[in-house]
Amino acid sequence: MPAIALDRPVVSDRQRLAEQFDGRVPRYTSYPTAVQFTPAVEAATYRGWLADLAPAEAVSLYVHVPFCARLCWYCGCNTRAVNRKEPVERYLDDLVLELGFLEAALPTKLRARALHLGGGTPNLLSRDDLTRLFAALRHVFHLSPGMEVAAELDPAVLTREWVMAAAHHGLSRASLGVQDLSPRVQAAVNRIEPFEVVQRAVGWLREAGVLSVNLDLMYGLPRQTQFDVLGTLRQVLTLRPERLALFGYAHVPWMKSHQQLIKDADLPGPVERLDQSEAAAEYLIGEGYVRIGLDHYALPTDELAIAQHAGRLHRNFQGYTTDAAGTLIGIGASAISRTPQGFVQNQTAELSWRKALEAGDLPVARGVALTGEDRFRGEIIERLMCNLTVDLPAVSRAHDRRVDDLAASLSGLAPFLAEGLAKYDGARLTVTEAGRPVLRSVCAAFDGYLDPAAGRHARGI
Secondary structure: OOOOOOOOOOHHHHHHHHHHHOOEOOOOOOOOOHHHOEOOOOHHHHHHHHHOOOOOOEEEEEEEEOEEOOOOOOOOOOOEEOOOOHHHHHHHHHHHHHHHHHHHHOOOOOEEEEEEEEEOOHHHOOHHHHHHHHHHHHHHOEEEEEEEEEEEEOHHHOOHHHHHHHHHOOEEEEEEEEEOOOHHHHHHOOOOOOHHHHHHHHHHHHHOOOOEEEEEEEEOOOOOOHHHHHHHHHHHHHHOOOEEEEEEOOOOOOOOHHHHHOOHHHOOOHHHHHHHHHHHHHHHHHOOOEEEOOOEEEOOOOHHHHHHHHOOOEEEOOEEEOOOOOOEEEEOOOOEEEEOOEEEEEOOOHHHHHHHHHOOOOOEEEEEEOOHHHHHHHHHHHHHHHHOEEEHHHHHHHOOOOHHHHHHHHHHOHHHHHOOOEEEOOOEEEEOOOOHHHHHHHHHOOOOOOOHHHOOOOEOO
């Protein structure tokens, strides 16, 4: 099927777009972002927030597994490579201990509506580990029948036996890390993974009845070209995944030291990154996928596409989601929780997380309590990230505010409006299709905390 041309700038305009709007901005998986988290939010704070949860409220759960069989140089996650089972088993002991502290803090045995296993590589847990983890979760939470159970998986170390065991525990959605199938690019990021490995993994998931398969891809990787991106897409679409995520590689070697193994000279520039992203979008849309927000794609029949069409799409630390739970309880080292009162992050380093548990308390490192201003601006940012449009008077009324309170933010949108990257009719703000690549930068206009000079975030394109 031929590609469908999107409303994308010509070459000279793309160069200007990259030069003008490729600043460093957050990914807005939360607002305030993790940069604003401070030690002022302590374990006692979190215990109070948990105790105040409504007993009838359904919550979502996130379990972080910070281990991988290999260290991919592009990775920005909190993980480390292990080749023995003992560290994983000890970590599971500590997860069970943390769940015990959560049980003591919660007002009752709450119902869980969704569970996400992230990492790292959750499929490094053995089948016995999975059984123990789910037993501990069921002791603390009511796991709803038919609830979504999702896991991030590394195809290279996945086995059919693991898939069948996870399916027994309710696995219903899986994300497979693919990134790029070019041998040249794979060598540049230390992740060798032939297509046949991915194909085999998808086959096992389908066999086990996993109804939603997502493939994680990346653009902007070292030595990567448009040819590589499109070649990868042509191969993986033969598997007809329900969803794809196409993330822009975030080069932050000052935060992730292993990224220093990637040479700056091997990285594509902002115009090439933009070309890779938009060429992929044209191809995927031409193949029948719906573009979701900034960097996701889904078949029209998938829940993600349906939720976007209905205005029910949400965004959290796992990306775009249909999960509308007001509370997300994170478990494990570096896991982030969200309650109606604010955000909480566990100790990031595994050793510090363990020491906090051994000291007899929840392993909280930092967080932020939400203000009315945060909720107001956060809803605007989430609506833009999910729908590319927001009714500013409606959001203002919902938060007992006025559109005039956003005067400085609206003034900051002038360059985007002038370039046709966004439209504002005095009530509704919309990011145009041409402006989608700079969506995060549009959202940044409403960020009351962002310091552009700090340079703490990834490039906006």
